[in-house]
Amino acid sequence: MPERTVYCRVLNGRGVQCTGEAVDAGAELKICARHLAEAQRLIHEAFQRIQRKAAT
Secondary structure (H helix, E strand, O other): OOOOEEOOOOOOOOOEEEEOOOOOOOOOOOHHHHHHHHHHHHHHOOOOOHHHHHHH
C-alpha cells in the first residue's frame, strides 16, 4: 500500500497552503524543504543579532 503524501502546513498571506511535500511526514512540524531552509536562515540571523548585542 503506498504511503499517503503529507504536504507543508505553511500558509501564505492569503491563507493558501503551500503545495510542497513535507520533509518528514512523521514529524510534529510538517514543512517543506523551502520553508525549512527559510526557518533555519531566520534562526541563524536571530542568533547573530543576539551574539552581536552580547559582544558590545
